[in-house]
Amino acid sequence: MQTMSLNMRAAILSVVLLVLFLGAWEISITRQILGEALTEYEILMGLGQQRSAIPPPSDVMIKAWEQLRDPFYDAGPNDKGIGIQLAYSISRVLSGFGLAVLVAIPLGFLIGMSPVAYKALNPFIQVLRPISPLAWMPLALFIIQDANSSAIFVIFICSVWPMLLNTAFGVAGVRADWVNVARTHELGNLRTAFTVILPAAAPTILTGMRISIGIAWLVIVAAEMLVGGTGIGYYVWNEWNNLDLTSVIFSILMIGVVGMLLDAIFASLQRAVTYAE
Amino acid sequence: MRKDFLSVERLSQTFPDGAGGTLTVFENASFGIKKGEFVCILGHSGCGKSTIMNVLAGLAEPTSGVVKMDGMAVSGPSLDRGVVFQNYSLLPWLSALKNVTFGVKARYRDWSREKVVAHATKYLAMVGLEGDVIHRKPSQLSGGMRQRVSIARAFANQPKLLLLDEPFGALDALTRGTIQEELLKVWSQTEQTVFMITHDIDEAILLADRILLMTNGPFARVAESVEITLPRPRERTEIINHPNYYAIRNHLVQFLGKRSKELAGQRSGGESQSPETVRIDMTTTTTDPEPAPTPTLLKAVNT
Known part of the structure; x- marks a missing residue:
């Protein structure tokens, strides 16, 4: 054990915990089904149904295998592969997030560089920021009159704040020395912004983007449950209506996996722009 | 006169x-x-x-x-007046070489990339930084090396007037001695006009033509x-x-x-x-x- 690396030991422990958890889950559900043999009366009364409806992990794994073997099938509006549903959700998240980047970063630069702009815009930001993004949904549906665009708008509005505030904070915190270096080298405003301020503030900006993408992925599930049609959020709700809990558990797992991947992408971007002083 | x-x-x-x-x-x-002239102010x-x-x-x-x-x-600030700040003021996300080329590119905007790099490398060599060291980030350099990069950046721009703001204040006595000598060497090769702030009397006597009190x-x-x-x-x-x-x-x-x-x-x-x-x-x-x-x-x- 001593010779094993820390990572190796942690990995083994993770696998052991997973096996224990799945084993306990599997056993408790098979016991229920086996142990409580139902009388004819109970079956007729529909008792015991609810308990056995929670699927054991083996069923979920079979479901996962079926779904992941062919993730992109499309058999009508209510029967699409998990890959297609996730692709819808990801594309909404990326469009909303992309729009938020276009707004938040230039505006954040402005607020960070100009104390007047900061003071003038701060009250608006403070009022708008704590609003639950889903609260915008009715207004968005009324004004935009399109479910898909409304979902994108909700993603936009929830991802804009962390990016805006972090950009402003990062830009305002750029060391005066570095700006002086740019000034003594006669760099214009635009060149100073791109060659000094942007790289200096990049780690803080990326932190904001990472928070935003995390929130966006949380919100898209709820938004799609409301707007319906397509997407992983709609899929979860649809399977709940079908009482297909195996699919619900499987899609919950997929939401987690995709969220983790999105976070990992931004974590690596963040690492790429981070510098040591 | x-x-x-x-x-x-x-x-x-x-x-x-x-x-x-x-x-x-x-x-x-x-x-x-x-x-x-090399003038120190005490x-x-x-x-x-x-x-x-x-x-x-x-x-x-x-x-x-x-x-x-x-x-x-x-x-207003100008490229004709180069500044070496006390805290080096290197851009930490750029390597030593890139920090110098940053200045050279700003000064000589029409130079080719090769020319900029060659010029920067030459000035880094003048302060004793050669080889792999110049591709390191400032955080991977010692205080003395950082100040050398900063001096190289200022000299490479060939300003009409070089301003040094207590450039050796944060360095230990031995490193300070070596860099003072390097500064003298570079200065004698370039005939730069230098105005320097210092707290150190011996440093001022070693370097200056004239000391303002x-x-x-x-x-x-x-x-x-x-x-x-x-x-x-x-x-x-x-x-x-x-x-x-x-x-x-x-x-x-x-x-x-x-x-x-x-x-x-x-x-x-x-x-x-x-x-x-x-x-x-x-x-x-x-x-x-x-x-x-x-x-x-x-x-x-x-x-």
Whole structure:
């Protein structure tokens, strides 16, 4: 054990915990089904149904295998592969997030560089920021009159704040020395912004983007449950209506996996722009 | 006598003192620097050395007065005035080489990439940075190496005037010694005009052609301009044997220890305050230097 690396030991422990958890889950559900043999009366009364409806992990794994073997099938509006549903959700998240980047970063630069702009815009930001993004949904549906665009708008509005505030904070915190270096080298405003301020503030900006993408992925599930049609959020709700809990558990797992991947992408971007002083 | 390349005329700086009044840091300060001259300015903290430096760099506006370079009044920062800051001010996300090319690219915008890199590499080599070291980030360099990069960046831009703001203040004594020698070497190769702030008397004597002495603030002024009558090239180990060395050193110690206080707080009364030139030369018998302090006092100062 001593010779094993820390990572190796942690990995083994993770696998052991997973096996224990799945084993306990599997056993408790098979016991229920086996142990409580139902009388004819109970079956007729529909008792015991609810308990056995929670699927054991083996069923979920079979479901996962079926779904992941062919993730992109499309058999009508209510029967699409998990890959297609996730692709819808990801594309909404990326469009909303992309729009938020276009707004938040230039505006954040402005607020960070100009104390007047900061003071003038701060009250608006403070009022708008704590609003639950889903609260915008009715207004968005009324004004935009399109479910898909409304979902994108909700993603936009929830991802804009962390990016805006972090950009402003990062830009305002750029060391005066570095700006002086740019000034003594006669760099214009635009060149100073791109060659000094942007790289200096990049780690803080990326932190904001990472928070935003995390929130966006949380919100898209709820938004799609409301707007319906397509997407992983709609899929979860649809399977709940079908009482297909195996699919619900499987899609919950997929939401987690995709969220983790999105976070990992931004974590690596963040690492790429981070510098040591 | 050559005309001054840089002339500072009746420079005054006042700040609000926080109680409704104003605090005059210095008033009507005037002095000049000739082309190719290495001038150090010595004075206690708070006498406005850094303010003068920032005005020369164009990073701060004086309350009144002008700075003329080549007969033209300067305003705002310019590539003609390179600055080496005390805390190096390297951009931490760029390698040592990129930090230098950053400056070179800003100075010579039409140069090809190869030319920029070759020029930067040459100046890094002049301060003793060669090989893989130049591709390291500042965080991977020692304090001394960082300051070398900063000096290389300033010299590579070939400014008309180089401003050094206590460049060795944060370095240990041994590193400081090596870099001082490198600075002297680079300076003698480039014939750059240099204006440097320092707290270190020995450093000033080793490097400077002339030392400007400032009285304590408020109402500080450049009281004396002491010529360093030591032949060049100077070696740290040899100049201490020169008869002028301790005479000059004693004069400086006396000024900073006693006279800077005695002369402090004198208002200019609207007069332009130019420094009085002091020339101490023990090799000839005609001059009458300051009375030498006792050797025990000298030792106490040395430690």
